[in-house]
Amino acid sequence: MTDEIIIKEAVRLVADGVSVTFPVKGRSMIPFIIGGRESVILQQPTNLKVGHVVLAKVGPERYVVHRIIRISSNGRITLMGDGNIRGTESCKAKDVLARATHVVDSQDRRRPLDSRGQLFKARIWYFIRPMRRYLLAGMRLLKPSIYK
Numbered sequence: 296m297t298d299e300i301i302i303k304e305a306v307r308l309v310a311d312g313v314s315v316t317f318p319v320k321g322r323s324m325i326p327f328i329i330g331g332r333e334s335v336i337l338q339q340p341t342n343l344k345v346g347h348v349v350l351a352k353v354g355p356e357r358y359v360v361h362r363i364i365r366i367s368s369n370g371r372i373t374l375m376g377d378g379n380i381r382g383t384e385s386c387k388a389k390d391v392l393a394r395a396t397h398v399v400d401s402q403d404r405r406r407p408l409d410s411r412g413q414l415f416k417a418r419i420w421y422f423i424r425p426m427r428r429y430l431l432a433g434m435r436l437l438k439p440s441i442y443k
Contacts, residue, residue: 302358302392306350309337309393316399317350319360322442323376324348326434327408327417328360328398329441335360335395336405343388346414348395349374353384360395362417377420380428 305315315337321330328335328348337350347363351374361374361384370388397405407413423430435442 299356299358302350305337306392309339312339314338314396315393317360317393317395323378324360324362325378325431325441327377327413327420328395332401332441334399335408336397336399337393338396340391340394343372343391343394346409346417348408349391350393350395351384351386352390352392353386358392359384362421364421375421377417378431380424380431 305317308315316334317337318334319328319330324330335348335350340349343349343363343366345363345366348360349363349372350358350360351372352358353374359374359376361376363372364375364383365373366388367373372386372388372391374384374386375382395408397407399405420427
């Protein structure tokens with residue numbers, strides 16, 4: 296099954312009110328979500344706020360699970376991966392297909408993504424963007440297994 300088919304089915308289930316556990320790939324959300332090892336629980340995208348992690352369609356065949364960093368008054372939403380040093384994506388509010396509420400690790404333990412503490416950590420992480428390069432490089436040295 297292709298990724299797009301899996302994404303479309305997950306989005307259909309979320310639209311029907313079903314919570315979906317969705318595997319995440321890639322490194323763009325390190326250190327908060329480790330692709331290939333962790334999954335996110337997707338729910339309907341209600342009450343979106345800066346700091347929420349969402350599944351969004353950002354191009355014709357391109358979907359991302361990234362964090363909202365800005366919501367414009369015209370309804371444009373700007374997203375950025377926590378593991379990205381720079382670079383953002385933008386989409387319309389209607390292209391936000393689901394909100395990730397929890398991370399699920401390999402032992403089926405859940406941790407919330409939008410608790411007060413997690414949102415605080417994410418805000419600090421966003422503001423130290425200029426230092427991310429060095430912090431992520433240090434993580435690569437200390438925990439190389441999360442980058443495989």
